[in-house]
Amino acid sequence: MDALKPLWCRKVIIVLWCSLLFSAASVADIAFVVRERHPMAEQIAKTVSQSLQIPSQLFTLSDQQVAWSGFDAIVLLGDPVLDAWQTSTDSPVVAVFVSRESAQRRSAILTSAIYVEPPLSRQIELSKVLFGFDAYLGVIVTDAFTASAPNEVAKVQRDDHVNIYPLSDPNNLNRTLIELLADNQALVGVYDSELYSPSNIKNILITAYRQNRPLIGPSSAYIRAGALASTYSDLDDVSKRLIEILSAGLNKKEWAKQDYNPYFQVRYNEQVGRSLNLSLPNINDVVKALTKTEDHHEFP
Structure with missing residues (x-):
């Protein structure tokens, strides 16, 4: 034993x-x-x-x-x-x-x-709420961004008040930017780390504000640098959407496709707004207006 x-x-x-x-x-x-x-x-x-x-x-x-x-x-x-x-x-x-x-x-x-970033269509809608639905908005897109997000570019391009400015050669950025600022009320940034790089963003902002034109986006990270406004999803928004995805996936085996977060907030640079003599609407009202718009449209 x-x-x-x-x-x-x-x-x-x-x-x-x-x-x-x-x-x-x-x-x-x-x-x-x-x-x-x-x-x-x-x-x-x-x-x-x-x-x-x-x-x-x-x-x-x-x-x-x-x-x-x-x-x-x-x-x-x-x-x-x-x-x-x-x-x-x-x-x-x-x-x-x-x-x-x-x-x-x-x-x-x-x-x-x-x-993590907001969709371009949401930034466009934010710009319309701030400047009016008859305001003309300019968007610079590189070949790389257009290739990776063709549906997103095509969606905003169908809007008669949105002008798309293709940028194939980075050396032409200043010329393209000056042309855009002359014909549009605001520059709406896309989430493109090369176009809106640390080396470019200062020049973009200085050039825009010399023409009394604001930059919207491309994300809330640019607010401190001098962008006027942007939408963004905070920790609560991400948690809320993640809970929905996991709940449907684990319980029903229905996994949502990768996509933008439908839950978001709005952030302003109040100092930039004052320098441009702009009266910015209540943030909560803006979020409600944008959410109502998205409830009737799907993301690209």
Whole structure:
């Protein structure tokens, strides 16, 4: 009888070791993956977990020996995580706080995604609310943006009060910008990191304001730089949309296609508004107006 004890003990040790190794999958049904731990990531994981009443766990890319396929869903937070993700898994993968360009580039590994930037059509509608529906609006688009978002460009191009200015050669930016500012009441920016790069944005803003023309967008990150206004989705908006996607996907096996966030806010640069002698409407009223417009139209 005593001779059997070592074998029995070894079996217990193996079982315990296996349970520890795969504990992540058994404890948490949703895995949130970040480049490094951050209060914002912890908050969204907590909010989603509480709303869906599903346990979750936060990981970093450096965490080892995680049984990813044991999770009901995996949520990747941010472009760096999406770009670095190389794990093959049968679990649904959803990306948030990622650009449309990154999500499209890695669509083969994604079940769904929420783009971090606002759609161009929403920025156009914001501009109409601010300047009037008869105001002419100019948009500069590079060949790369047009190729990656043809439906989005085509949609706004159908508007008689929106003028599209193609930019094939970056060296022609100043000439194109001056032409646009002469014929339009505002410049509406697209989410293009090369066109609205740190080296270009200062020149764009200075040139625009010399002509007493504001820049709308291309995202709320440009408000501090000198853009007049933009729409954006905050943490609550992203959490709300993510909860919807996970709920439908996990309960009904209906996963939403990667797309822009239908929930959003509006942000102003009040100082720029005063310098341009503009009276900006109440932000809450603007959000309601834009939401009502989008309720009757689908995103491109």
